[in-house]
Amino acid sequence: MSEVFLTGASGFLGGHLLSELVGAGHTVRALSRSEASDAAIAALGGQPVRARLGDPDSLAAALAGCEAVFHAAADTSMWKRNAARQTATNVDGTRHLLAAAQRAGVGAFLHTSSVSAYSHLVHGTITETTPQRGGESWINYEHSKYLAEQAVRDTPLPWIVFNPSHILGPGDRHNWSRLIRLVDAQKLPGIPPGIGAFADVREIARAQLRAWQRQRYGECYLLGGEQASFVDFVHRVGAALGRRTPRGATPAWALMAYARLLGTVARFTGREPDVTPEGAALTSHQLRVDSSRAIRELDYVETPLDSLLGDTLAWMRSEGMLAAR
16 A cells, blocks of 8 residues: 555545545555644544645655645635735645655645636536636635646646535535534525535545546546535525525625625724625536546546435534534
């Protein structure tokens, strides 16, 4: 078995990647920046390694002897005040990691990008041949993910890129689980008017491992899931939890106006608003993703949304994240 290096191991997708890699018999060195991350990584069978994406020397030491790098760390902020920090992590950090991997003689670089690299500026169903427009986007998350992916595509290292859509599943503490908790508390102020493609975090991790095992170098894979409007998604959550929800979607213009109002307030408070113009734009977008290449080449599975949501809610209940019935 191989020794690999993993970033983002204490995060949602990274934790599942760590479990899959360890389960396949690999030794996993996982980037860690705190004692809490050390403990989380060790609990899943990984070896925590102190390093920083902004410190090339620390990365060089961490990568020595590794056969592959799985890069899943990212700054997903949707607030423009965090743009510089986000670019430093997503773009500069990826470039530092690529350079360190090249110097260490790593044999493969597997990069978790995002469907956001294509950008909300793209309409219609996205396939791997759809031109990416993240480089044109005013949303820094999209722009930074696009630039990071381009850096990977330009490297001489053998690489594979993954573009997940909306990731859902057990282990989610900060993404869609935030919306689910608002529904549970009956504090959801409205529903965005967009459409999502809900991907199972467990299947994304399995697809990445298979892509490496099958040496699908130089390939990009969209990893989507069942399509559903956010209205439909929220209503399914409400029905499962026995909670009332708003009936329809908030118009895109109203959501954007609300986001701008919160942004004005944030100038004085310094606190990140719950809704930003960037977030409003993305959740008003009608995202449609074609996962057929990953299904065909990686045995990727699009878990039915009701089953995926049921597993997510069961895990959240087990963690005390939902009100007792």
